[in-house]
Amino acid sequence: xxxxxxxxxxxxxxxxxxxxxxxxxxxxxxxxxxxxxxxxxxxxxxxxxxxxxxxxxxxxxxxxxxxxxxxxxxxxxxxxxxxxxxxxxxxxxxxxxxxxxxxxxxxxxxxxxxxxxxxxxxxxxxxxxxxxxxxxxxxxxxxxxxxxxxxxxxxxxxxxxxxxxxxxxxxxxxxxxxxxxxxxxxxxxxxxxxxxxxxxxxxxxxxxxxxxxxxxxxxxxxxxxxxxxxxxxxxxxxxxxxxxxxxxxxxxxxxxxxxxxxxxxxxxxxxxxxxxxxxxxxxxxxxxxxxxxxxxxxxxxxxxxxxxxxxxxxxxxxxxxxxxxxxxxxxxxxxxxxxxxxxxxxxxxxxxxxxxxxxxxxxxxxxxxxxxxxxxxxxxxxxxxxxxxxxxxxxxxxxxxxxxxxxxxxxxxxxxxxxxxxxxxxxxxxxxxxxxxxxxxxxxxxxxxxxxxxxxxxxxxxxxxxxxxxxxxxxxxxxxxxxxxxxxxxxxxxxxxxxxxx
Amino acid sequence: xxxxxxxxxxxxxxxxxxxxxxxxxxxxxxxxxxxxxxxxxxxxxxxxxxxxxxxxxxxxxxxxxxxxxxxxxxxxxxxxxxxxxxxxxxxxxxxxxxxxxxxxxxxxxxxx
Numbered sequence: 288x289x290x291x292x293x294x295x296x297x298x299x300x301x302x303x304x305x306x307x308x309x310x311x312x313x314x315x316x317x318x319x320x321x322x323x324x325x326x327x328x329x330x331x332x333x334x335x336x337x338x339x340x341x342x343x344x345x346x347x348x349x350x351x352x353x354x355x356x357x358x359x360x361x362x363x364x365x366x367x368x369x370x371x372x373x374x375x376x377x378x379x380x381x382x383x384x385x386x387x388x389x390x391x392x393x394x395x396x397x398x399x400x401x402x403x404x405x406x407x408x409x410x411x412x413x414x415x416x417x418x419x420x421x422x423x424x425x426x427x428x429x430x431x432x433x434x435x436x437x438x439x440x441x442x443x444x445x446x447x448x449x450x451x452x453x454x455x456x457x458x459x460x461x462x463x464x465x466x467x468x469x470x471x472x473x474x475x476x477x478x479x480x481x482x483x484x485x486x487x488x489x490x491x492x493x494x495x496x497x498x499x500x501x502x503x504x505x506x507x508x509x510x511x512x513x514x515x516x517x518x519x520x521x522x523x524x525x526x527x528x529x530x531x532x533x534x535x536x537x538x539x540x541x542x543x544x545x546x547x548x549x550x551x552x553x554x555x556x557x558x559x560x561x562x563x564x565x566x567x568x569x570x571x572x573x574x575x576x577x578x579x580x581x582x583x584x585x586x587x588x589x590x591x592x593x594x595x596x597x598x599x600x601x602x603x604x605x606x607x608x609x610x611x612x613x614x615x616x617x618x619x620x621x622x623x624x625x626x627x628x629x630x631x632x633x634x635x636x637x638x639x640x641x642x643x644x645x646x647x648x649x650x651x652x653x654x655x656x657x658x659x660x661x662x663x664x665x666x667x668x669x670x671x672x673x674x675x676x677x678x679x680x681x682x683x684x685x686x687x688x689x690x691x692x693x694x695x696x697x698x699x700x701x702x703x704x705x706x707x708x709x710x711x712x713x714x715x716x717x718x719x720x721x722x723x724x725x726x727x728x729x730x731x732x733x734x735x736x737x738x739x740x741x742x743x744x745x746x747x748x749x750x751x752x753x754x755x756x757x758x759x760x761x762x763x764x765x766x767x768x769x770x771x772x773x774x775x776x777x778x779x780x781x782x783x784x785x786x787x788x789x
Numbered sequence: 790x791x792x793x794x795x796x797x798x799x800x801x802x803x804x805x806x807x808x809x810x811x812x813x814x815x816x817x818x819x820x821x822x823x824x825x826x827x828x829x830x831x832x833x834x835x836x837x838x839x840x841x842x843x844x845x846x847x848x849x850x851x852x853x854x855x856x857x858x859x860x861x862x863x864x865x866x867x868x869x870x871x872x873x874x875x876x877x878x879x880x881x882x883x884x885x886x887x888x889x890x891x892x893x894x895x896x897x898x899x900x901x
Contacts, residue, residue, distance in 0.1 A: 563840045565833060630836055671837040684836060 321356040332361030339369065339595040341456050363449045366457030369593045373458045373466055376589025380469035383582035384408055384476050390575030391633070392480050393780075395683050398567040399770025400484045401780040407479045407491055412472050414492070418499055419468045426500075427507035428454070428467065433516035433526060436508050440464075453513040455592040466589060467507070474503055474538045480683035481546035484564075485556045487762045488775040494549070494754045501746040502545065506537045506739065517735050519728075523715045529735035530704060530716070530728065532601065533590035535645025535696040536739045543690025544743040547681065552751040553760055555680035557767050564682075569629055576633040580609060583640045587647040600708055601647040604655035605640070608647075611656055612639025615663025623671075631667075634688065638666040641692035646700040649712065654703035661699065666692050694736055701732030790885035790901060791859040795850040796824060796878040797870040802848055808865035813858055816901065818851040828876035847878060853888055853901040 324332075324346060331345035342361040346353045389408040393401045415423070425440035430453070440446055443464060451460035475495045482491075509516040510531050517536070519528035531537065556564065566572060587605040591598035616635025617627035642662035643655060650658065670687040681687060705722050706712050712720045719728040754760060761767065766774035773779065797805060802819070809817065823844035830843040854862050863880055871877055888900040 563842070564838070565835055565840050624834060628835075634836055674837055 322354050324357060324359045329359045329361070332359040336361060336366045336369075336457060339457060339593040339597075341452065365448060365450055365459040365462070369455070369457035369595070370459055370462055372594035372598065373455075373462045373589060373592065376585035377462065377466040377469055379582045379585025380466070380473065380589065381412070381582075383579050383586060384469070384473045385412055387575050387578035387582050388473065388476055390571045391579060391637075392483065392575070392683055394568040394571030394573075394575060395480075395566045396483050397564060397770070398780060399772055401567065401571075401772065402776055402778050403488070403771035404479060404483055406488065406776055408476050410488075410492065411476050411495060414496070415472045415475065415499065416468060418496070419464075419471055423471060423499060423504055424464045424467065426504040427471075428464070428512055430512070430514045431508070433514055433524075434509060435505050436512055458592050463592065466592075467511075470534060470538060470586070471499070471503060471507070474534075474542050475499065477538070477542035477685055477689055478546045478549065480685035481550040481681045482553055483682040484771065485682075485762070485767055486549075486553055486760055487766075488771070489758055490754050490760045493758065494750055494760075497750045497754070498545065498746065501750060502541050502742055503537070506541055506742060509738075510534075510537050510735075517738070519716055519719070519731060520711055520714065525715075527731055527734045527738065528716060528719055528728075529697075529731045530649055530700060530712070531645040531697065531735070532648035532700075533587045533644045535641075535693045535700065536735055539641050539644060539689040539693025540697065540736070540739045541743045543686050543688070543693055544740050545747040546685035547679070547690060548744055548747040549751050550681050550686070551679060552748070552755065556682065557764060559680050566630065573629055573633055576636055580636055580640065583609070583644075587640075587644060591648060597648050597709055597711070600651075603652055604647045604650055604658075604708075605643055607652055607655040608643035608659035608662060609636055609639035611659025612636065612642070612662035615660055616667045619664065619667050619671075634670065634684070635663050635667070638662045638688050638692050641666075641689055642696035642699065644693070645696045646703060649700060649704040649709050651703075651705055651708045654699075654705065654708070657703065658696070658699055661695060662692060665695055694740075697732050697736050697739075698729070701726070701729035704728055790888060790898065791854050791856060792883040792885040793850075793852050793854060793859070793862060793866070794881040794883070795852075795866050795870070796822070796847050796880075797850065797866070798872065798876060798878060799846055799848050801870045801872070804869040805850065805866055808869035809852070809862060812861040812865040814852055814854060814862050814865075816852060820849045820851075822847050822849045826876070826879065845876065853885055855898045855901060 328345045332342035335342040335344065342359065343353060346357050346359070348354060385408060389405045392404045396404055420443055422438060422441045424443065424446070425438050426436050429436035429439045431437035443461070446460050446464050448459040448461055450456055450458055451463060454463055475498060479491065510518060512518060513521060514524070515522055516525060517527045517529045518525050519530045584602060584605060588598045588602040591601055613632050613636035616638065617631035620631045621627040639659050639662040642658050646654065646658055666688050669691045670684050674681065674684070674687055702724055704712065704720055706720055716728065719731060720726055751760070762771065762774050806817065824847050825843055825845055828845065830841055830845060833840045833842060850866070852862065859882065863882065866880055887896065889896045890900040
């Protein structure tokens with residue numbers, strides 16, 4: 288090459304590069320550095336973690352908008368402490384079903400039916416999870432209309448590890464979803480208590496599937512969904528401004544009242560009233576009770592969806608109410624029947640847990656003790672006397688404890704909720720919670736109670752008769768006499784021949 | 790030979806066994822049974838549901854004795870098992886046709 292072509296080539300390269308240079312300069316101008324948060328804003332974001340408040344609030348300008356691209360490392364990430372408590376609570380609530388409730392109910396039925404109760408709990412744990420993943424979580428917790436959510440979260444689409452600020456500033460959305468799943472599992476599991484020993488497995492499967500869609504998902508949405516009809520604490524447009532901290536209506540009233548209807552449709556166990564049907568293993572029952580009590584801390588204090596002052600209060604009120612109720616119930620037995628029973632201690636504890644459930648995050652320690660006393664008295668009286676007068680076969684007292692307890696709890700929440708116990712009551716309920724005994728909130732609670740009972744009763748009646756018509760509800764007489772363990776599952780709970788040859 | 794069946798209250802077993810031993814009886818079979826005669830059961834209450842328990846736990850003793858020993862055995866059992874309260878039990882005596890010790894093949898009075 289000559290010197291000239293060499294020089295020309297260099298100049299050609301420069302000329303070609305110029306546009307690139309121009310593009311580069313323009314690109315740098317377009318990616319102007321993102322607005323940086325001030326140190327004040329970043330510290331405020333960290334303080335929001337401690338106070339369970341929104342870390343993006345300090346970034347808002349005078350009009351309440353956040354400048355485009357302005358963020359801190361605290362925004363859109365879960366807070367470790369809150370998330371850890373939520374994951375722990377999730378495990379605790381699952382523990383309530385597996386094996387808490389399985390043991391509690393398993394010990395109360397006759398030996399030939401012990402596995403059937405456990406099978407039903409296990410079935411629901413798996414199947415409800417599948418329904419929850421597919422569309423249940425979305426129907427309950429996605430926004431939609433006041434009665435049911437949309438399908439935006441179907442298949443847990445978009446449910447990732449960042450917080451969903453509709454429900455929490457600091458708990459991962461997926462963790463929240465799994466937490467709520469555990470409630471969805473235990474609610475139908477409570478119903479099996481009333482129909483124990485005489486409803487066939489296939490009918491339970493079909494009934495519970497329909498029940499989740501007709502009763503549970505709508506109720507969960509109405510009470511806890513961000514646009515729910517009965518979400519008095521967080522939805523300023525709620526039609527019924529009721530409060531329910533951990534599920535007195537959603538879990539206990541729905542399962543309890545549905546249990547009553549279903550056991551009436553089913554009819555009594557063969558030999559009821561003539562054959563002895565005493566609990567076959569109160570040891571299992573007591574062990575299950577202990578697990579329910581411990582697990583319930585996740586159920587109640589975990590419903591704060593944060594490891595904060597509200598959770599701390601719920602933890603305390605749960606302890607007080609449960610302990611008092613588990614004392615009062617057997618004391619009544621001692622007075623009236625001359626002997627306090629282990630079953631009485633267990634029933635009292637469960638009753639206390641049920642009644643404090645809707646109230647735990649909203650009442651003070653004194654309110655919790657009062658609730659414990661009522662919980663030890665009213666469900667006890669119902670199981671001891673009223674059930675006998677009415678004569679129906681609620682095998683394991685799901686109605687007596689969960690419906691009666693849950694309904695009373697929802698009412699007492701109205702009476703005993705106090706602003707001092709939970710600052711969030713002031714957000715949308717200032718005029719309802721006036722810190723008096725017959726505050727306006729009581730009326731809202733009564734409305735919620737009425738709607739819940741209506742949904743549970745009507746829903747169960749329709750589904751119950753539909754399943755009965757489609758596939759029948761009861762096993763054959765011989766199958767029921769043999770026991771559901773062998774009839775439905777081909778298994779025996781205890782094989783106790785001392786000689787293995789026999 | 791006689792075959793004696795005795796139904797007794799479970800807590801009297803030790804006394805009955807010692808009395809039979811003193812009377813020269815050297816073998817015994819015991820089974821846990823339930824039953825009632827004129828003794829009524831008791832009531833248990835589980836969360837408001839009452840259950841009347843009719844069948845009470847008893848022990849059934851079975852023993853084979855030579856004819857000469859039968860009278861002493863019956864007297865020993867009844868004295869040791871008696872509490873003078875309802876439910877003390879009963880003694881039945883059956884004629885025993887044949888008996889054999891399996892290890893040695895002895896029969897009759899040599900077997901019991």
